[in-house]
Amino acid sequence: MTRKSIFLVLSLIGLLAPYYFFFKFLGENGFDIPLLVGQLFANDISTFFAVDLVVSIIVFWIYMISEADKLQMKNWWLYILASLTVGLSFALPLFLYFRERELQSTTRMSDMRK
Numbered sequence: 455m456t457r458k459s460i461f462l463v464l465s466l467i468g469l470l471a472p473y474y475f476f477f478k479f480l481g482e483n484g485f486d487i488p489l490l491v492g493q494l495f496a497n498d499i500s501t502f503f504a505v506d507l508v509v510s511i512i513v514f515w516i517y518m519i520s521e522a523d524k525l526q527m528k529n530w531w532l533y534i535l536a537s538l539t540v541g542l543s544f545a546l547p548l549f550l551y552f553r554e555r556e557l558q559s560t561t562r563m564s565d566m567r568k
Contacts (some may be wrong), residue, residue: 458558461547461548461551461554464547467543468541468544468546468547468548469543472540472541472543472544473544479525505518507541507542510542511542511545513527514537515534515537517539518533518549521553522553525560527556533545533549
C-alpha cells in the first residue's frame with residue numbers, strides 16, 4: 455500500500471469515526487450545543503484534549519496554507535472547512551493525500567522534461 459493510499463484510508467477513518475460519536479450524541483441529546491460544549495469542557499482531562507486539538511488545528515492551518523502555496527495547490531480552503539466540519543482527523547490526512555498527489559504529479563512533469 456502506498457503512502458498516498460494510506461492517507462486516503464486514514465482520511466476516510468477520520469471522517470467516519472468522529473461522526474459516529476457525534477451522531478450518537480445527537481441521537482441521545484438532540485442538537486444541544488450548550489450540552490455539547492459543557493461536556494467538551496466537563497473536566498480537566500477533556501479540556502486538555504480540546505485545547506490540544508485547537509492548537510493542533512491552528513498549526514495545521516499554518517502549515518497547510520504555506521505548503522499549498524508552495525506547491526500551488528488549488529482549493530486550500532477546503533481543508534480548513536474539513537477541519538471545522540469534521541475535524542483534524544479528516545482534514546490532515548486528506549490534505550496529505552492531495553499533497554502526495556501533487557508531489558507525484560510535479561515529479562512526473564519534471565521527469566518528462568528531462
